[in-house]
Amino acid sequence: MATNPKQVVTLTVNGEAHEVLIEGRRTLADVLRENVGLTGTKLGCEHGVCGACTVLLDGSAVRSCLIFAVQAEGAEIATVEGLAEDGKLDHVQQAFTDNHGLQCGFCTAGMLMSVHALLAENPDPTEDEIRVGLNGNLCRCTGYQNIVKSTAAAAAAGKAARSSAQAS
Amino acid sequence: MSETIIESHLAIRKDKWIGKPTKRVEDPRYLTGTARYVADLELPRMLHAVYVRSPHPHARILSVDTSVLPGLGKSVWVFTGQDLRDVPPLIDHVALDNLLRTPQNVIAIDKVRFVGDAVAVVVAGDRYAAEDAAEQLSAAVEYEVLPPVPSVEAANAPGAALLFDDLGTNEIYRQTEKHGDTEKAFAAADRVFTTRFHHNRYGAAPMETRGVLANYERSEQQLTVWSSTQMPHFLRSVIAGQLGLPEHRVRVIAPEVGGGFGQKMCTSPEEIAIPFIALQLGRPVKWIEDRHEHLLAATQAKEEFINLEVAVSNEGKLLGVRGEFIGDGGGYSFNTESALIEPALAAKSFPGPYRIEAFDEEVAASLTNKSPVAAYRGVGWTAANTVREIMIDEIARELGIDPVEIRRRNMLRSDELPYRSVTGQLYDSGSYLESLELAMKTVDYDAFRTMQERLREQGRYLGLGISSYVEQTAWGSDSSAQAGTPLPSHDNSTVTVDPSGTVTVAVSTSCHGQGHETSYAQIAADGLGVDMADVKVVFGDTLTSPYGLGTYASRSAVIGGATVARASADVREQILKVAANMLEANPDDLVIEDGTISVAGTPSVSKTLAEVAYAAYWDSEVRSDEPMLTSTRFYDPPATYANGCVVVLAEVDADTGVVTLDRIVAIEDCGTVINPMIVEAQVQGAIVQGIGGALFEQFVYGDDGQPLTTTYMDYLIPTSTDVPPIEVLSLESPSPFSIGGIKGMGEGGQIAAPAAVANAVADALAPFGARVRKLPLAPDYVLRLMGKIGSPNG
Ligand code: FES
Ligand code: FES
Numbered sequence: 001m002a003t004n005p006k007q008v009v010t011l012t013v014n015g016e017a018h019e020v021l022i023e024g025r026r027t028l029a030d031v032l033r034e035n036v037g038l039t040g041t042k043l044g045c046e047h048g049v050c051g052a053c054t055v056l057l058d059g060s061a062v063r064s065c066l067i068f069a070v071q072a073e074g075a076e077i078a079t080v081e082g083l084a085e086d087g088k089l090d091h092v093q094q095a096f097t098d099n100h101g102l103q104c105g106f107c108t109a110g111m112l113m114s115v116h117a118l119l120a121e122n123p124d125p126t127e128d129e130i131r132v133g134l135n136g137n138l139c140r141c142t143g144y145q146n147i148v149k150s151t152a153a154a155a156a157a158g159k160a161a162r163s164s165a166q167a168s
Numbered sequence: 169m170s171e172t173i174i175e176s177h178l179a180i181r182k183d184k185w186i187g188k189p190t191k192r193v194e195d196p197r198y199l200t201g202t203a204r205y206v207a208d209l210e211l212p213r214m215l216h217a218v219y220v221r222s223p224h225p226h227a228r229i230l231s232v233d234t235s236v237l238p239g240l241g242k243s244v245w246v247f248t249g250q251d252l253r254d255v256p257p258l259i260d261h262v263a264l265d266n267l268l269r270t271p272q273n274v275i276a277i278d279k280v281r282f283v284g285d286a287v288a289v290v291v292a293g294d295r296y297a298a299e300d301a302a303e304q305l306s307a308a309v310e311y312e313v314l315p316p317v318p319s320v321e322a323a324n325a326p327g328a329a330l331l332f333d334d335l336g337t338n339e340i341y342r343q344t345e346k347h348g349d350t351e352k353a354f355a356a357a358d359r360v361f362t363t364r365f366h367h368n369r370y371g372a373a374p375m376e377t378r379g380v381l382a383n384y385e386r387s388e389q390q391l392t393v394w395s396s397t398q399m400p401h402f403l404r405s406v407i408a409g410q411l412g413l414p415e416h417r418v419r420v421i422a423p424e425v426g427g428g429f430g431q432k433m434c435t436s437p438e439e440i441a442i443p444f445i446a447l448q449l450g451r452p453v454k455w456i457e458d459r460h461e462h463l464l465a466a467t468q469a470k471e472e473f474i475n476l477e478v479a480v481s482n483e484g485k486l487l488g489v490r491g492e493f494i495g496d497g498g499g500y501s502f503n504t505e506s507a508l509i510e511p512a513l514a515a516k517s518f519p520g521p522y523r524i525e526a527f528d529e530e531v532a533a534s535l536t537n538k539s540p541v542a543a544y545r546g547v548g549w550t551a552a553n554t555v556r557e558i559m560i561d562e563i564a565r566e567l568g569i570d571p572v573e574i575r576r577r578n579m580l581r582s583d584e585l586p587y588r589s590v591t592g593q594l595y596d597s598g599s600y601l602e603s604l605e606l607a608m609k610t611v612d613y614d615a616f617r618t619m620q621e622r623l624r625e626q627g628r629y630l631g632l633g634i635s636s637y638v639e640q641t642a643w644g645s646d647s648s649a650q651a652g653t654p655l656p657s658h659d660n661s662t663v664t665v666d667p668s669g670t671v672t673v674a675v676s677t678s679c680h681g682q683g684h685e686t687s688y689a690q691i692a693a694d695g696l697g698v699d700m701a702d703v704k705v706v707f708g709d710t711l712t713s714p715y716g717l718g719t720y721a722s723r724s725a726v727i728g729g730a731t732v733a734r735a736s737a738d739v740r741e742q743i744l745k746v747a748a749n750m751l752e753a754n755p756d757d758l759v760i761e762d763g764t765i766s767v768a769g770t771p772s773v774s775k776t777l778a779e780v781a782y783a784a785y786w787d788s789e790v791r792s793d794e795p796m797l798t799s800t801r802f803y804d805p806p807a808t809y810a811n812g813c814v815v816v817l818a819e820v821d822a823d824t825g826v827v828t829l830d831r832i833v834a835i836e837d838c839g840t841v842i843n844p845m846i847v848e849a850q851v852q853g854a855i856v857q858g859i860g861g862a863l864f865e866q867f868v869y870g871d872d873g874q875p876l877t878t879t880y881m882d883y884l885i886p887t888s889t890d891v892p893p894i895e896v897l898s899l900e901s902p903s904p905f906s907i908g909g910i911k912g913m914g915e916g917g918q919i920a921a922p923a924a925v926a927n928a929v930a931d932a933l934a935p936f937g938a939r940v941r942k943l944p945l946a947p948d949y950v951l952r953l954m955g956k957i958g959s960p961n962g
Contacts, residue, residue, distance in 0.1 A: 023296065030295075039208035040201015042426070044375045045459040049880035052375060080201035089199060097195040100845050103853065104681030105198030106205065106375040106426030135887040138880070140375045140427050141681050143856030144888040146849055 009073050013038065014082030024070055028062075029053045031069035032079060040080040040109045044138065051137030054110035054117075055079050061117035078116075080109035091157040092116060092150075101150030103141035111137050115151050123162075124155055180733040180908035181740075182840075185690035185700055189845035193700070194685040198424075205424045206379040206394050207456045214381075215245075217442060217455040218298040220288040220306050221465060222280035225318065225537035225873025226329060227311040229278060232288055236308040237301050244301045245291040247445050249277035255410055255444055258435060260506035262653050267508065268340035270332055270535065272500040274410075274437035274444075280311070281331050281499030282539050283875050284464030289441060291453060316537045316873030320473060320496050323534040331499060331535040338535045340501055341508060345515075347590040348526035350479075353488025357479035361563050366942040367551040369471030369496065370865035372544045373885055376426020377457040378466055380439055382446035392419045393443050398428040399718030400678055403439060404710045410440045411447065422708040425680035429857070430543035431467055432680070433720040434504035463878045468867050469544030471496040472510045474555045479526075484567050484574040486560075488526035491518060493551075495533035498540035505653055507533035510541060513548025516652040519589045520556055521600035521638050521811060522578040527590045537873045543720065545857060546918040548651075549639065557635045557923035558940055561930060571634055571927070572608055576601065579636070582901065593650045595638065595809045596906075599899045603813040603835040604636055606897060610833045611815050624935070629820040630830075631932025635924035639810040641838070641912035642903075643723040647807040658804035659716030659723075661731035663692060663739050665797035667785040669763065669778035671696060671703040673735075676716020677728035678708045682914070683846045684724060688732045690842055695736025696743070697760030698777060714800055723912055725842060730803040730907035738799035742792060747780045749790035808903045808911040810838040814855060814920040817892075818928035822954065825947035827863055827929055829892045834920075837899040838913035839906070848896045850914045855894055858921025860886045863944050929953075 004023045011018050013036055020035040029046075032055070033039045044052030046065045053065040056078035083090045089097065092115050102108045111134065118125065118133035125133060130151045131144070139147060180186075197203040234246045257271035275286045287309055292298035315329040322328055323338035331338055354360065381394040391413060397403050400420040408415040425432065438455055446453040457466065475492040493515045497507025508531065515529035546553075564574040579600045580587055588594045611632070620630045640647055648655040662674045673692050677684060689703040696703075707713050717723075740760060747765040748755040751773055759768050766774035783790050784797050817831040836851050864884040868876040877883040902909025926940045929950065938953035939960070951957045 025296065033208070034210075038201070039204065042205070042376070043207065044377075045880050047459065047879055047881070050375065050459070080199075084200050089196065093199040096199060097191055100192065100849050102195065102198055103683070103849065104375065104425065104427040105203055108198050109201050112199070131888040135889040138375065138885055138887065140373060140429070140857070140885065141853045142849060143852035143854075143886075143894060144891055145852045145894055148888065 009070055011036065011069065011072055011077060012075070013077045014079060022069060024068065026069050027065055028067050028069045028072050029064035032064060038079050038081050042106055042109055044106065051114060052107050052110040054113040054137065056113055056117060059120060061114050078113070080112055083112060091161065092154040095154035095157060096150040099146050099150040099153050101142065101146045107137060107139040111139065111147060115154060119155055119158055123158055127152065178907050181695050181737070183694040183697070185693045186842050188690070188843070190686055190690055190700065190843055192683050192686045193689060194683065203424045205376055205426055206381055206396050209381050209394055209423065211383055211452040214452040214454055215291045215293060215449065216295040216298045217289050217291045217445065217453050218295070218302040219286055219461065220290060220302050220309065221461070222276070222283060222285040222287050224280060224311055224313050225283050225316040226314040227280050228314060229276060229280060229287060230310040230312055233308040234305065236304055243293060245449060246288055246305065247275065248288045249273050249275040252441060252444055253277060255440060258437060258503040260501055260503050261655065262506045262508060266341065266343065267506060268335050270340065270501045272437060272503070274440040282537050283873065284539055285499060286437060286441070289445060291445060291449065318538070318869050318871055318873040319536060320494055320534045323536050331537065340497070340533055340535060342530070342532040344528065344530045346528050348488070350488045350490060350526040350528045353526040354479045357487050358482040359480050361478045361480065361559065361566070363476050363555065363559055364941065365474045365555045367470055367472050367474065367554060368861060368866045368943045369468050370861045370867060371466070371468040372429035372431035373883070374427030374429055374431065377459060377462040378432065378436055378438065379456040380442040381452060381454040382443040383452040384447045384450060386450050389417050390419065391417060391443055391447065392421065393439070394421045394423055395439050396425050396432055397422050397439070398425070398433040398678055398680060398720050400708055400710050401676060401715050402717055403435060406435045407440060407443055411444060420710045422678050428680045429545045430547065430720055433718065434467065434502055434542050459880060460878050463883050464875055465539060467502060467542035468498065468539045469541055470510060470550060470861065471541060472514060472551050474514065474551060476555060476559060478559055478563065480563055482567065484563060484569045484577055486522055486524050486578050489518065489524055490528045491515060492530040496536050496538070496541065497533045498536055498538040500540045501533065501535065502540040502542040505543060507541060508653060509543060510548050510551060512652045514552040516591045516593065517549045517640060518552045518556060519591060520553060521580055521636050523580055525590055538869055545854060546915040549915070549919045550922060553635065553637050553919045554923045554926065558926050558930070561927045562939060565934065572604065572613065575604055575634065575636060579604065593640065593809070594807060596903045597901045598638070598809060598811040599837045599901050600636065600811055602899055603811060603837060606899065607813040607815045607833050607835050610895065610897060611817065616817065627822065629822055629932040631818050631820065631928040631930065633816045633818070633924040633927030633929070633931060634813065635920040635927065636813045637811060637916055637920040639913065639916040639919055640807060641723065641810050642726040642805040642808040642906060643720065644727060644804040646805065650807045657717045658802045659727045659731055660714035660800055660802045661728065661735050662714050662798060662800040663732065663735035665739055665743065665781050667782050669776065669781040671698060673703060673705045673732055674713045675705065675707045675728050675732065676714050676718065677724040678718040680719065682719065682724060682850065683843065684728065687725060687842045687846060688728065691729050691732045692736045695733050696740050698763045702763065726805055726808060726906055726910045726912035727803050729842060729910050730805065731801050733908055734801035734803065735799040738801065739797050742797050743777065743780055745792055746784040746790055747775055750775055750780060750783055803907065805907070806905040808839065808906050810911045810913045810916055812836045812916050812920065814917065814924040816924040816928040818925065818932060820929060820932045820950060825950035827945055827950060829859065829925070831892050832894040834894060834896045834917060835899060836896060836913060836916060837901050839900065839902045839911035840909040841898065841900060842910065844898060847898065847913060851896045851917045852894045854915060854917025855921045856886050856891050858918040859891060859925060861943060862922040862925035866944055
């Protein structure tokens with residue numbers, strides 16, 4: 001087969017720089033998973049509907065199956081692997097396990113990243129706002145009940161953390 | 169609820185853990201992105217496989233010109249059906265004489281029978297290169313296009329093209345069976361109601377598609393297959409048989425599985441073809457299905473036609489039913505349970521929680537040029553429940569009886585159980601009426617009716633839909649026979665305490681989201697008297713787990729749970745024996761609590777489990793004849809039946825036909841509950857899948873046999889904004905038949921929800937005389953039901 005030209009791209013993922021040699025047509029999702037070796041980001045549709053591949057690009061949620069890795073050069077990319085610190089779950093992850101917000105776990109990485117983006121924009125969402133904020137992430141297992149509950153709990157935990165930070 | 173006394177030989181130890189909403193021990197790896205699904209696995213020198221699939225619903229393959237591919241045999245490899253002609257075709261396992269068989273080659277040889285049927289597999293060093301080559305090869309396949317058979321009606325029309333010429337027909341099964349005296353019932357009837365119902369074709373669509381990675385170590389003659397499967401051991405047996413390998417040289421691993429819902433229980437042709445190719449090439453080969461391919465080629469579910477005649481008295485008593493259940497099987501009568509999986513199971517489960525004493529069933533299945541139909545949560549039972557509950561509401565409306573009242577008049581009472589239904593299903597125990605009453609109380613039924621009436625005057629259409637159900641669980645030999653598709657089976661667990669006193673539980677069921685690592689650890693912890701943190705549950709690898717059928721049909725809690733309880737009880741006895749030697753006491757006087765063994769009433773005379781386990785392995789003075797602290801136990805339970813009731817409150821927008829769900833209340837009774845948090849979430853998830861089937865989901869095929877729903881933009885699964893809050897309440901009628909009184913659960917929500925939604929819509933649209941005759945209730949159909957466009961069921 002004819003081989004396509006490759007180029008060197010530097011991606012900053014969870015604060016760490018990765019240099020990869022890739023074809024221009026490779027999606028960010030594939031490069032994160034196969035070239036960088038971070039397989040926590042999942043592919044559920046590869047056509048931009050399911051949200052399983054959601055990562056943060058400079059803080060905004062994007063579907064990594066819909067953009068090329070070369071487009072992410074220079075941006076801060078955040079994936080599920082960067083959430084926990086020293087093995088300690090962050091407040092969103094903690095809320096999801098406390099409230100049984102996952103079953104098979106396949107949608108979970110994308111869901112957690114979307115929750116982070118949602119709460120960054122709206123730290124104190126109503127239940128309706130949570131539902132609207134997450135309706136681009138499909139989950140086939142939970143029926144969303146506990147995902148909504150987990151997100152509300154994460155928002156409350158974030159709020160508590162902020163006010164104790166202010167008080168101290 | 170009936171007071172059920174569990175007989176002592178069925179009792180299990182229930183102490184600190186069983187019944188508690190314990191947080192899941194498996195969560196951290198999913199939350200941190202370290203859980204590995206098959207797509208995440210990589211092996212040295214791994215190749216990537218991509219399928220070339222038929223663009224035609226029905227065609228003969230004339231030629232596949234592989235010479236168009238540069239680098240063939242060096243950097244690109246192709247396998248066609250001809251290359252796999254020595255692999256025997258897949259055939260269903262149902263033991264019925266007059267069911268015609270439709271052998272399916274794992275890659276089509278002469279003919280393709282649906283859009284998406286496998287024509288060739290292209291293998292290359294990376295997925296992108298394999299996709300390029302597959303695209304090139306697709307253009308180099310020559311077909312002779314045959315007339316398509318897009319529906320059951322077309323399949324049985326005179327002169328229809330035949331999917332399998334040698335069968336001489338597309339209808340592969342038709343059989344009638346009489347239960348009770350329907351002649352008498354119909355003669356005694358005041359009224360006879362009829363319906364012709366089309367249950368839609370929808371499917372599991374797990375978030376993780378299918379995927380297989382296979383590796384053959386030639387020097388070891390060892391094949392290892394990682395597959396996103398629900399049944400690793402069964403798959404090992406099938407692979408060994410199909411590829412002619414000794415079974416001990418085949419190892420199947422189900423890594424993390426991103427949902428299955430029944431779809432990943434039968435053998436996919438890809439699960440045979442990919443290992444075959446890995447064997448040929450001597451290199452690891454991975455195939456990961458993409459979503460488009462999944463919506464084309466993975467099995468679909470639930471499509472059937474149900475025609476009913478129901479004999480009733482003026483008081484609304486159901487006297488007798490005649491039912492015809494016709495399955496649309498798709499291109500092949502699929503392996504495992506055949507095309508009867510829908511119609512046969514629907515027929516047998518039709519009576520549900522009601523006393524129906526006369527029932528004639530006619531079950532049929534036809535082949536069509538569509539993707540094959542196989543299992544999806546609530547097989548057959550969903551369609552049966554949907555049509556029955558819709559019919560009951562219609563009868564009530566016609567007779568001027570309240571829908572709750574008509575159910576009360578026909579429902580089996582808990583003190584009438586055990587009860588054998590007219591179709592031979594032995595309901596062990598339950599709370600049919602109690603579930604209904606609790607649901608109605610929870611939604612405040614009378615208040616709803618008042619509000620409904622008031623809002624109707626303002627032109628708003630609110631409706632309430634009830635759906636009561638019985639869910640057959642504990643799918644072993646007895647359960648499958650009672651369902652009408654006999655499949656003998658059993659499952660096993662091994663519980664082992666190691667020399668340090670920690671516990672490993674190896675089970676043959678195979679988890680894909682149900683939280684088995686938590687539930688089984690709860691059972692073992694109680695059984696042994698240890699902390700849950702000291703228990704590790706392993707499964708999904710045929711090398712490390714005992715043989716069994718895996719996880720499907722709501723069987724794991726009741727079967728797997730019982731095997732863990734039984735093996736734990738044995739090991740507990742072994743521990744007590746050694747401890748008795750150490751403490752110079754009688755084993756009967758000893759207790760284990762929180763990992764400490766002591767003389768009952770004298771806690772100071774004690775040993776820790778770690779001390780006892782150490783001595784059991786290393787101290788020849790006190791060890792037993794068989795020093796290892798381990799036991800393997802099996803279980804093949806009698807059938808059990810969970811039950812419940814789902815009530816949906818909905819509003820129909822009279823201008824747009826859009827249905828909005830406002831509230832759902834679900835009552836679930838699955839006997840003894842191991843982890844209520846997991847049970848609640850299973851109910852919620854299942855209900856939302858049922859909502860998908862009721863409102864959005866359908867695999868649509870054109871008259872030309874072309875699939876029209878091949879992306880997630882066309883095949884719509886529910887999102888977070890489509891579903892209302894779902895309240896789940898529990899009743900607990902332990903089974904008098906099964907170990908621990910556990911029944912199993914997980915499908916009831918899917919079984920019940922479509923009818924609850926349909927009944928809510930019909931109730932809302934009662935002023936228009938709406939009669940639901942098909943699903944989904946998409947806006948255009950709702951407008952038809954209201955007479956606003958076209959004809960209602962045209
Ligand atoms: S995989 Fe990217 S949106 Fe589905
Ligand atoms: S937890 Fe399985 S898809 Fe969301």
